[in-house]
Amino acid sequence: QSALTQPASVSGSPGQSIxxxxxxxxxxxxxxxxxxxxxxxxxxxxxLMIYEDTKRPSGISNRxxxxxxxxxxxxxxxxxxxxxxxxxxxxxxxxxxNLVFGGGTKLTVL
Amino acid sequence: xxxxxxxxxxxxxPGASVKVSCKASDYTFTPYTINWVRQAPGQGLEWIGWxxxxxxxxxxxxxxxxxxxxxxxxxxxxxxxxxxxxxxDDTAIYYCxxxxxxxxxxxxxxxxxxxxxVTVSS
Numbered sequence: 001q002s003a004l005t006q007p008a009s010v011s012g013s014p015g016q017s018i019x020x021x022x023x024x025x026x027x028x029x030x031x032x033x034x035x036x037x038x039x040x041x042x043x044x045x046x047x048l049m050i051y052e053d054t055k056r057p058s059g060i061s062n063r064x065x066x067x068x069x070x071x072x073x074x075x076x077x078x079x080x081x082x083x084x085x086x087x088x089x090x091x092x093x094x095x096x097x098n099l100v101f102g103g104g105t106k107l108t109v110l
Numbered sequence: 111x112x113x114x115x116x117x118x119x120x121x122x123x124p125g126a127s128v129k130v131s132c133k134a135s136d137y138t139f140t141p142y143t144i145n146w147v148r149q150a151p152g153q154g155l156e157w158i159g160w161x162x163x164x165x166x167x168x169x170x171x172x173x174x175x176x177x178x179x180x181x182x183x184x185x186x187x188x189x190x191x192x193x194x195x196x197x198x199d200d201t202a203i204y205y206c207x208x209x210x211x212x213x214x215x216x217x218x219x220x221x222x223x224x225x226x227x228v229t230v231s232s
Contacts, residue, residue: 032217034216034217034218036215036217036218036219038155038219040155045205045222045223045224045225046147046155046205046207046219046222047222048215048218048219048220051210051215051216051217051218051220052215052216052217052218057215057220087154089154089155091155091157091218091219093217097171097172098157098159098160098169098171099145099157099160099217100157101147101154101155101156101157102154103154104154104155
């Protein structure tokens with residue numbers, strides 16, 4: 001069982017927006033502003049999409065945004081595109097466990 | 111460009127050990143921490159542990175304590191992850207990843223290796 005809870009799957013049509021939640025505790029997600037999000041396509045290495053809760057690495061589309069409220073972080077993808085179909089993982093720094101991942105969310109673009 | 115290149119696929123018998131390498135290029139190796147992450151078939155990502163290249167300090171996931179050792183060779187900019195007493199449930203793709211610093215991508219993994227498939231089977 002993963003330390004952080006994500007929905008197993010989400011789906012949306014092209015052009016729509018979707019949000020993936022990542023729920024932890026005050027010992028991980030809620031402890032610091034250090035949640036990151038990764039896109040993982042089959043056969044590829046994971047790709048950093050969001051870091052420090054809300055920041056986007058250079059080269060990542062502004063259609064991807066991160067937010068957090070209390071012990072729940074969220075990844076929002078707006079203007080959904082077929083190429084966004086992938087698995088998405090949240091990851092949080094946790095002082096007692098170092099790094100913890102969510103269970104992953106499969107995004108299907110209908 | 112900045113990259114991490116991992117060693118090739120491994121097939122091991124139960125009880126054996128495996129050592130996966132991760133060679134860094136086009137960035138200064140020492141200031142960073144290298145993480146190891148694995149994904150078993152049909153499962154999600156699992157953090158295995160990390161090693162500070164700067165001082166060699168390590169932190170391992172509790173469930174792998176005692177079976178995993180991470181090291182680095184700064185002369186070749188290479189990190190290593192050794193896993194001993196292999197079991198069938200260690201079958202997975204193993205990734206190395208660079209951990210960001212306080213000045214950039216703090217506690218996020220911004221550069222990843224291509225992955226190494228380790229299969230444990232008799």
